[in-house]
Amino acid sequence: MRAHLTRRYWFSASHRLHCSTMSPKRNVQTYGKCNNIHGHGHDYFIEVTVVGPVNSETGMICNLADLDTFVNGTVIERFDHENLNMLPEFSEVVPTTENLCVEIFNILNGGFHHAAIEKVRIEETSQNSFEYTGE
Amino acid sequence: MRAHLTRRYWFSASHRLHCSTMSPKRNVQTYGKCNNIHGHGHDYFIEVTVVGPVNSETGMICNLADLDTFVNGTVIERFDHENLNMLPEFSEVVPTTENLCVEIFNILNGGFHHAAIEKVRIEETSQNSFEYTGE
Amino acid sequence: MRAHLTRRYWFSASHRLHCSTMSPKRNVQTYGKCNNIHGHGHDYFIEVTVVGPVNSETGMICNLADLDTFVNGTVIERFDHENLNMLPEFSEVVPTTENLCVEIFNILNGGFHHAAIEKVRIEETSQNSFEYTGE
Amino acid sequence: MRAHLTRRYWFSASHRLHCSTMSPKRNVQTYGKCNNIHGHGHDYFIEVTVVGPVNSETGMICNLADLDTFVNGTVIERFDHENLNMLPEFSEVVPTTENLCVEIFNILNGGFHHAAIEKVRIEETSQNSFEYTGE
Amino acid sequence: MRAHLTRRYWFSASHRLHCSTMSPKRNVQTYGKCNNIHGHGHDYFIEVTVVGPVNSETGMICNLADLDTFVNGTVIERFDHENLNMLPEFSEVVPTTENLCVEIFNILNGGFHHAAIEKVRIEETSQNSFEYTGE
Amino acid sequence: MRAHLTRRYWFSASHRLHCSTMSPKRNVQTYGKCNNIHGHGHDYFIEVTVVGPVNSETGMICNLADLDTFVNGTVIERFDHENLNMLPEFSEVVPTTENLCVEIFNILNGGFHHAAIEKVRIEETSQNSFEYTGE
Numbered sequence: 001m002r003a004h005l006t007r008r009y010w011f012s013a014s015h016r017l018h019c020s021t022m023s024p025k026r027n028v029q030t031y032g033k034c035n036n037i038h039g040h041g042h043d044y045f046i047e048v049t050v051v052g053p054v055n056s057e058t059g060m061i062c063n064l065a066d067l068d069t070f071v072n073g074t075v076i077e078r079f080d081h082e083n084l085n086m087l088p089e090f091s092e093v094v095p096t097t098e099n100l101c102v103e104i105f106n107i108l109n110g111g112f113h114h115a116a117i118e119k120v121r122i123e124e125t126s127q128n129s130f131e132y133t134g135e
Numbered sequence: 136m137r138a139h140l141t142r143r144y145w146f147s148a149s150h151r152l153h154c155s156t157m158s159p160k161r162n163v164q165t166y167g168k169c170n171n172i173h174g175h176g177h178d179y180f181i182e183v184t185v186v187g188p189v190n191s192e193t194g195m196i197c198n199l200a201d202l203d204t205f206v207n208g209t210v211i212e213r214f215d216h217e218n219l220n221m222l223p224e225f226s227e228v229v230p231t232t233e234n235l236c237v238e239i240f241n242i243l244n245g246g247f248h249h250a251a252i253e254k255v256r257i258e259e260t261s262q263n264s265f266e267y268t269g270e
Numbered sequence: 271m272r273a274h275l276t277r278r279y280w281f282s283a284s285h286r287l288h289c290s291t292m293s294p295k296r297n298v299q300t301y302g303k304c305n306n307i308h309g310h311g312h313d314y315f316i317e318v319t320v321v322g323p324v325n326s327e328t329g330m331i332c333n334l335a336d337l338d339t340f341v342n343g344t345v346i347e348r349f350d351h352e353n354l355n356m357l358p359e360f361s362e363v364v365p366t367t368e369n370l371c372v373e374i375f376n377i378l379n380g381g382f383h384h385a386a387i388e389k390v391r392i393e394e395t396s397q398n399s400f401e402y403t404g405e
Numbered sequence: 406m407r408a409h410l411t412r413r414y415w416f417s418a419s420h421r422l423h424c425s426t427m428s429p430k431r432n433v434q435t436y437g438k439c440n441n442i443h444g445h446g447h448d449y450f451i452e453v454t455v456v457g458p459v460n461s462e463t464g465m466i467c468n469l470a471d472l473d474t475f476v477n478g479t480v481i482e483r484f485d486h487e488n489l490n491m492l493p494e495f496s497e498v499v500p501t502t503e504n505l506c507v508e509i510f511n512i513l514n515g516g517f518h519h520a521a522i523e524k525v526r527i528e529e530t531s532q533n534s535f536e537y538t539g540e
Numbered sequence: 541m542r543a544h545l546t547r548r549y550w551f552s553a554s555h556r557l558h559c560s561t562m563s564p565k566r567n568v569q570t571y572g573k574c575n576n577i578h579g580h581g582h583d584y585f586i587e588v589t590v591v592g593p594v595n596s597e598t599g600m601i602c603n604l605a606d607l608d609t610f611v612n613g614t615v616i617e618r619f620d621h622e623n624l625n626m627l628p629e630f631s632e633v634v635p636t637t638e639n640l641c642v643e644i645f646n647i648l649n650g651g652f653h654h655a656a657i658e659k660v661r662i663e664e665t666s667q668n669s670f671e672y673t674g675e
Numbered sequence: 676m677r678a679h680l681t682r683r684y685w686f687s688a689s690h691r692l693h694c695s696t697m698s699p700k701r702n703v704q705t706y707g708k709c710n711n712i713h714g715h716g717h718d719y720f721i722e723v724t725v726v727g728p729v730n731s732e733t734g735m736i737c738n739l740a741d742l743d744t745f746v747n748g749t750v751i752e753r754f755d756h757e758n759l760n761m762l763p764e765f766s767e768v769v770p771t772t773e774n775l776c777v778e779i780f781n782i783l784n785g786g787f788h789h790a791a792i793e794k795v796r797i798e799e800t801s802q803n804s805f806e807y808t809g810e
Contacts, residue, residue, distance in 0.1 A: 002540045003507065003536065003537045004535065006534045006535075007532060008531070008533070010800075012800065013716060014716035014758075015716070019192055019194070021192060030195075032200060033755065038757060038758035039689045039714065039758055040689050040756040041689035041714070041716000041717055042687055042717070043717055043800050054503045054504065054507065057424055057427065059501035080715075081708035081715040093194060094193065096189075096194035098189045098194055098195055101138060102136055102138065102189065125687065128141070129140075130138055130139065131139040131141070132138045145396075147310045149310050149353075152464075154462055154463060157463075165465075165468065171352065173353035175311055175350075175352060176284035176313075177311055177312070216303035216304065216306050216310040217310060218308035221308050229463065236408060237406055237408065263412055263413070263469070264410075265409065265410055265411075266408065266411070267408045271642055272675045273638045274670065274671040274672070275638070275668070275669075275670055276669045276671070277668055289732055300733055302740060324636075324642065327559055327561060327562065328559060328562075328570055328636070329557075329635075329636035330570075331638055363734065364733065366735055368680070368729045368734055368736055369729065372676055372729065397682060398680070399680075399681045400678055400679065400681075402679070415666075417581060418580050419581035441621050441622065443623035444579070445553050445554050445621040445622060445623065446553060446555075447552055447582070448666070485580075486576050486580040487580060488579055541807070541810070542810045543807045544805065546805075548802045548803070594771075594773045597694055597696060598697075598705055600705075601773055603705065
């Protein structure tokens with residue numbers, strides 16, 4: 001019996017979408033208002049899904065306390081109340097939510113060992129969300 | 136790296152569930168109050184999911200502005216504030232949300248070329264939703 | 271000790287906004303797409319707030335079962351899966367949500383006697399809501 | 406054409422997470438506050454997804470009235486306003502939401518024959534959800 | 541300039557609605573399934589509203605950190621993952637959400653001095669909420 | 676008959692909470708992580724409530740199209756995708772959500788004449804909201 005557990009977290013951050021290898025004009029065409037020089041911000045909701053067998057004794061896929069400790073320590077504390085453009089992860093990569101999704105999946109997938117990381121989903125706004133599953 | 140982008144839209148419409156090849160009695164058995172002669176309505180929330188590689192330069196699967204322009208032009212403007220039963224798409228097909236889902240998937244899949252359409256999900260009410268993936 | 275209880279209900283209905291004493295042109299100016307001849311629809315969420323002393327024995331303002339029975343019998347069954355324009359209440363009054371709010375407040379205020387009706391709030395869509403308190 | 410229908414239900418229940426084969430100390434380490442002796446409770450939101458071909462005449466995967474009757478009769482009435490630990494299903498199995506998910510999936514999968522049960526998803530709180538697909 | 545700040549908290553608890561001065565029959569008539577002997581539970585969402593002048597220097601009504609510290613220390617830690625019926629506050633008072641609302645308002649109003657407590661609102665379920673303002 | 680209409684808008688912006696007349700140490704004590712030098716951001720949901728008599732002919736308090744045009748032109752276009760600290764409104768006032776609420780109320784109250792502005796409510800995050808009514 002394999003089940004899935006999804007846990008919801010969130011952080012607030014600012015970013016500016018700007019690609020240094022593209023012309024100013026093409027940056028505006030590509031990112032619109034998201035290219036504004038002073039940046040803007042979002043409340044990012046992060047849903048982490050893990051998958052695995054249900055332990056026959058504890059009845060759990062993994063301990064939520066372990067997942068919370070890991071996600072808070074490696075993701076939320078790192079990105080909360082930051083300007084994403086100033087972080088080393090995004091020094092050469094544009095901080096789109098697609099790239100943020102991949103970055104967070106890789107952090108979790110590389111370090112969390114109590115269950116398999118199946119998916120990271122980020123709601124950038126109430127109208128947009130992004131998912132990455134490591135494919 | 137392939138990621139998924141889901142964008143949320145909505146429109147208001149009315150419909151009546153009635154199948155012309157079934158008897159009045161069987162229509163009532165099948166559709167209940169949804170068969171009421173004067174129709175009723177919903178706020179339909181449409182979630183369109185596209186899938187594709189994350190462009191290494193722009194950091195995006197596709198440009199949201201392109202997706203919005205296409206969905207608004209071909210779906211939202213077509214169905215918003217309409218009685219679905221009066222539209223040619225539903226002259227011979229009952230406007231259930233299952234059929235609306237298939238119809239919208241086919242419109243998008245046939246015409247949007249910036250990323251692959253993976254799924255159309257419609258919330259008919261806060262208790263019901265439907266998905267179609269082209270299978 | 272006076273407290274407030276708010277209970278949430280919903281129904282689906284269709285309507286067309288059209289005022290018979292105004293010209294076709296002014297109807298369009300006033301109601302826009304909501305004036306479309308075939309109508310459209312909404313899922314209306316109704317929040318009924320009652321106010322009163324907390325009974326020192328039962329610990330309740332009024333019995334939820336009594337409120338549900340009354341609201342379901344006089345409001346939800348009356349409006350659910352109907353075209354509002356076809357109902358006698360709206361034969362001479364335009365079925366805007368403002369007017370629907372007043373109509374529902376008056377039904378409840380006139381007939382429910384287990385606690386005072388303080389407010390009726392209707393969410394027409396996720397972006398709009400209306401309130402009436404009997405002023 | 407195969408489509409998916411998801412229907413949302415809910416019930417309120419209490420539970421205590423405690424495994425009789427584990428020491429008191431390990432119970433606290435595993436379940437934290439959820440091991441409190443007097444129990445606590447949740448509003449469980451249950452989403453049932455069925456999958457199947459869209460009937461070419463009715464335009465439906467299955468009749469919602471049939472699904473509601475079955476789920477209400479076999480699941481909601483069974484668990485609503487109960488202490489899960491007192492039920493025979495959980496006399497030897499810890500009533501975690503993982504195990505509740507598997508239990509509900511098996512009830513529906515074993516008895517509902519109008520469409521295939523694809524997934525049961527339970528929101529335990531607004532921060533946690535669990536899914537089981539019969540794998 | 542007086543403004544209002546509302547902050548949202550939540551806890552999970554179980555309760556049983558039972559009034560010791562009423563007969564078993566009247567308890568069932570009054571509380572229905574909520575009178576079940578083994579209890580049931582909810583996720584209670586608590587919204588605390590404070591009101592006061594906006595400090596011309598800090599731009600704040602009061603410091604959120606102060607409010608969080610006080611509410612978490614006096615309310616959330618007290619009620620979270622508890623059976624409300626076992627607490628001294630509810631030894632002689634039925635733990636309805638009306639009474640819980642009054643209890644929490646009084647705790648906050650009596651002890652928090654950085655801004656005036658204007659209202660406590662509790663969502664018992666997604667369909668019900670209660671408010672108390674100290675009237 | 677006076678009714679109330681609430682309309683929901685939103686914009687994304689970044690800000691940094693920092694008061695130039697306070698010491699660095701007191702800024703950190705007051706604003707915590709919100710004082711981080713690079714700023715952070717939010718999706719601000721703005722609810723504007725107007726109040727007035729229901730027009731007996733149109734059935735409306737005011738025309739939503741008029742309200743949308745005014746709010747979008749004077750508020751949303753002004754603040755969306757901006758760093759609030761760079762705007763003249765916040766050159767000498769800290770861009771807390773309390774102050775943003777007052778600022779938006781004053782813009783609307785001073786210029787919108789189709790109905791009275793009763794209240795501006797801003798959700799800064801899913802846990803916090805602020806209201807100002809012009810008191």
